[in-house]
Amino acid sequence: MSVLAIIENWEGEFKKTSFEVLHYGKRISNEIGQELIALTFGANNPERLEGYGASRIINVSNLKFETTTNNNLAKISAELITENEASHIVISNTITGKTIAPLLTSNLNCGLISNAIEHPKTHTPLTVKCKGFSSKAHITYESENQQNIISIVPNSIGLIEKNDEKSEVLNINQKSNLTNEKMKILHREKSNEKISLADAEIVISAGRGLKDPENWGMIEELAELLNAGTACSKPVSDMGWRPHSEHVGQTGLAINPDLYIAIGISGAIQHLAGVNSSKNIVVINTDPEAPFFKAANYGIVGDAFVVVPKLIAALKNFKN
Amino acid sequence: MNILVCISSVPDTTSPINFTDNNQSFDKNGITFIINPYDEFCLTKAIFIKENKSATITVLNVGKNTNDSVLRKALAIGADNAVRINQEAENSKIVAKCIVEYCQDKNFDIIFCGRESIDYNGGKVPGFIAEKLNLPFINGCVGMDIKNETMELKREIDNGHEICESAFPAVIAGQKGLVEEKDLRIPSMRGIMSARTKSLEVIESTINIENNIKVIHYEKPIQRSECKMINEDNVEELVDLLNNEAKVI
Ligand SMILES: Cc1cc2nc3c(=O)[nH]c(=O)nc-3n(C[C@H](O)[C@H](O)[C@H](O)COP(=O)(O)OP(=O)(O)OC[C@H]3O[C@@H](n4cnc5c(N)ncnc54)[C@H](O)[C@@H]3O)c2cc1C
Numbered sequence: 001m002s003v004l005a006i007i008e009n010w011e012g013e014f015k016k017t018s019f020e021v022l023h024y025g026k027r028i029s030n031e032i033g034q035e036l037i038a039l040t041f042g043a044n045n046p047e048r049l050e051g052y053g054a055s056r057i058i059n060v061s062n063l064k065f066e067t068t069t070n071n072n073l074a075k076i077s078a079e080l081i082t083e084n085e086a087s088h089i090v091i092s093n094t095i096t097g098k099t100i101a102p103l104l105t106s107n108l109n110c111g112l113i114s115n116a117i118e119h120p121k122t123h124t125p126l127t128v129k130c131k132g133f134s135s136k137a138h139i140t141y142e143s144e145n146q147q148n149i150i151s152i153v154p155n156s157i158g159l160i161e162k163n164d165e166k167s168e169v170l171n172i173n174q175k176s177n178l179t180n181e182k183m184k185i186l187h188r189e190k191s192n193e194k195i196s197l198a199d200a201e202i203v204i205s206a207g208r209g210l211k212d213p214e215n216w217g218m219i220e221e222l223a224e225l226l227n228a229g230t231a232c233s234k235p236v237s238d239m240g241w242r243p244h245s246e247h248v249g250q251t252g253l254a255i256n257p258d259l260y261i262a263i264g265i266s267g268a269i270q271h272l273a274g275v276n277s278s279k280n281i282v283v284i285n286t287d288p289e290a291p292f293f294k295a296a297n298y299g300i301v302g303d304a305f306v307v308v309p310k311l312i313a314a315l316k317n318f319k320n
Numbered sequence: 321m322n323i324l325v326c327i328s329s330v331p332d333t334t335s336p337i338n339f340t341d342n343n344q345s346f347d348k349n350g351i352t353f354i355i356n357p358y359d360e361f362c363l364t365k366a367i368f369i370k371e372n373k374s375a376t377i378t379v380l381n382v383g384k385n386t387n388d389s390v391l392r393k394a395l396a397i398g399a400d401n402a403v404r405i406n407q408e409a410e411n412s413k414i415v416a417k418c419i420v421e422y423c424q425d426k427n428f429d430i431i432f433c434g435r436e437s438i439d440y441n442g443g444k445v446p447g448f449i450a451e452k453l454n455l456p457f458i459n460g461c462v463g464m465d466i467k468n469e470t471m472e473l474k475r476e477i478d479n480g481h482e483i484c485e486s487a488f489p490a491v492i493a494g495q496k497g498l499v500e501e502k503d504l505r506i507p508s509m510r511g512i513m514s515a516r517t518k519s520l521e522v523i524e525s526t527i528n529i530e531n532n533i534k535v536i537h538y539e540k541p542i543q544r545s546e547c548k549m550i551n552e553d554n555v556e557e558l559v560d561l562l563n564n565e566a567k568v569i
Contacts, residue, residue: 010479069484071450071457095478099459102447106416111533114442127536132440136337139440140537144530183456183486188477196479202568226569238501244462245476250333250438251357251496259568270333277541280566282558293547298561302552310555315569318559 003029004037004086005054006077008065008096012044015199017092017154019052024150024157025090026053027119037084038167039077041065046169051162061171065096069183074103076174081108088126089149094198101151111145117156117277134250134273154198155256156277191245193229200229202259205248205275207233209264209285209304213241218308219263225315231255231275233265249274264304267292284308321375321466323366324428326419326445327394328356328409328437329387339538346439346538355390358434360397362494364503365464366432367398373466376400378428382418383409388520395515396507402518407525411534412440416448417527423453429488435460435495443493450491458490462497 005025007018022038029036030053038054040046042064046057058080065073077100081089089104091097093115105112115130117138125142131153132139197203204223210216216230223230230246237247248255250273260278264285265271272295275281283296284307293299300307331337331351338347355363366377379394381387382405391402405418423431431453436443443459450457462481463474473492475482507515550558562569 069456070459074451095460095476098443099447099457102412102444103451103457105444106448106451112412112442112444113533114444132538133331133337134438134441135541137339138539138541139535140539141533142536144532144534183458183484183490186472186483186485188480188482190480193479198478234501237496244497247496254441259562259566273333280562280568281544282562283547293549295544296547297544297566298558299547299549300552300555300558301549307552307555310552311558314555314559317556318563318569 001034002037002084002086003032003034003088003090004039004081004084006089006091006097006100007038007040007049008092008094009040009043011066012042012064014043014048016159017094017199018049019159020152020154020157021090021092022049022052022054023160024119024152025088026160028088028090029053031120032088032123034087037086039080041068041073046171050167050169051165052160053165054167057167057169059169059171060174062173066188067185069181069185070096070099071103071183074100074107078104078107087147089147091149091151093151093153097151101149105149108147110147110149111143112149112151113141113143114151116150116152119157120150131254131277134254135277136273153256155201155258191243195223195227195229197229197231197246197248197253197255200255201257202226202228202261203231203255203257203278204228204261204263205231205233205265206236206263206304207265208235210236215305216242218312222261222308222312222315225312225319229257233271262292262296263308265292266290267295321369321373321429322427323369323375323377324423324426324431325359325363325366325377325379325394325399326431326433327359327363327379327381327390328434329353329381329383329390330356330437330439333357333438337540343538344536353387353390355393356434356437358436358438358495360504361496361498362432362434362492363394363397363399364505365494365498366430367505368499368503369466370398378403380405380419380422382407382415382525385522391520392515393507395518395520396511397505398511400518402520404520404522405525406522407527410529411532412442412444412448413532414527414529416445416452418525419445419449420452421527422523423449431455431489431491433491433493435493446491446493453491456486456490457493458484458486459493461492461494464492464498
């Protein structure tokens with residue numbers, strides 16, 4: 001038996017979420033006394049995963065996350081999971097993770113607990129606390145399955161220090177026979193934002209209060225200064241002021257960065273649903289009665305066109 | 321083209337979320353149920369396809385008769401017929417099993433599901449169905465262009481978009497982008513009238529229930545403590561708090 005962590009990489013390079021998955025898997029492996037195996041595809045340096053508790057690192061070196069369909073990533077992962085008799089499989093709730101996890105679950109006929117925000121509470125049976133109702137509730141699930149996949153919400157688990165333990169690194173070629181493909185990836189268009197919203201530890205978000213898409217310059221400047229991602233409220237994306245990929249909330253992306261700065265957003269229940277698990281929230285709004293202030297840690301009542309430039313200046317000062 | 325749109329019935333987005341039975345059940349008291357917003361984008365896309373190419377649209381829900389109202393609404397918006405599999409939707413596996421069983425002999429060209437339901441946010445059902453039916457799975461689909469034998473699809477990925485090509489049939493988990501918000505249709509009086517004459521078939525479920533994942537506890541997230549207000553002439557204080565108190569910059 002083993003615990004297997006599926007570690008995503010982006011063009012071969014690991015990100016914070018990759019290490020969160022290892023951390024989560026390591027805790028389980030300690031608790032149930034089974035080895036931890038890390039599985040990745042097309043990593044440039046699989047050795048980077050050493051020192052986080054995996055005794056073995058399997059890198060399927062002839063396939064990449066970017067060019068392999070999710071159906072195939074799931075099929076190959078299923079074979080390796082079976083080969084390694086993994087009872088617990090951990091994966092991150094990135095878009096790829098969310099896509100592979102149910103395919104894999106159905107293939108293995110195991111259990112799937114998605115949106116985990118904590119380490120398991122118990123192991124027999126497995127119980128885990130998860131996010132639900134678009135962050136309006138926390139739900140603890142219990143699984144009766146012997147084999148389970150747990151998908152974890154990025155930025156909710158934390159990281160562990162690297163140690164100097166070595167792992168066995170296996171670079172393997174995919175053996176599965178993937179002929180007769182009914183689907184193929186044609187190409188990928190990378191967004192030109194420097195920080196993707198999914199990874200951003202700080203997010204600057206703006207709403208209808210900004211009045212015109214031309215006014216986003218200061219939002220982008222603030223984001224650049226803080227190395228932050230940019231987001232927006234739903235009407236802003238519906239009107240085409242900003243791309244849909246920036247729409248956060250109950251019907252958009254759910255995010256939980258360390259810092260969320262909401263500018264000219266009223267704080268409707270559907271907006272809050274997607275962002276209220278952010279660790280810190282700052283609200284800038286002209287209306288002292290805006291509901292968002294009730295969900296914030298820090299608030300400034302004021303005109304965004306006055307406050308944001310001041311904030312940019314203050315941050316520049318602070319950085320120097 | 322034979323299109324299936326799976327419809328989930330979910331609490332209206334403004335619903336208060338409360339629990340009963342010692343926090344072991346979701347309290348449905350006073351809640352209005354709506355078509356899951358992600359499913360509605362899919363349904364609208366199906367209607368676009370029908371208007372462009374001709375298609376038959378079936379909407380399907382797994383649940384009890386309290387869900388008939390959302391199916392009626394889907395019919396009023398433009399689906400041709402509705403099916404409800406009479407089975408308590410206790411978890412995603414049960415729902416997926418019912419859908420897979422229903423699809424076996426139906427020859428659907430496209431199976432649409434919303435990317436996730438806004439209640440349990442599992443996002444599991446579409447992937448479960450795709451794998452069981454051995455079909456391509458396009459998750460987070462935001463664009464779709466039907467060619468002769470294939471379709472070109474655009475899906476959201478973490479740092480941009482992926483364009484892929486798929487044969488029919490396929491399982492497509494959609495979201496906004498597939499159609500725009502302004503494209504969503506409010507049922508017209510005529511739509512509502514004609515929905516009454518359309519078929520809503522109820523099928524008894526025959527699957528074996530293995531309720532292997534269950535909720536044992538619900539709770540509300542911890543509320544934030546009081547919001548600290550900062551004067552707009554003193555943004556330096558905010559910078560200082562973010563640095564020294566919140567430790568995020
Ligand atoms: C089914 C459904 C799903 C939904 N899903 C989502 C979702 O996922 N995400 C989402 O965001 N919304 C969602 N909504 C919409 C939501 O109800 C609100 O309408 C929306 O969030 C409001 O966006 P906003 O705050 O940008 O605009 P508004 O509500 O118009 O608020 C603008 C705010 O800007 C402030 N303001 C104005 N001028 C200035 C200025 N110069 N400086 C500073 N502040 C200023 C105003 O005081 C106001 O508070 C959904 C709605 C429905 C019905």
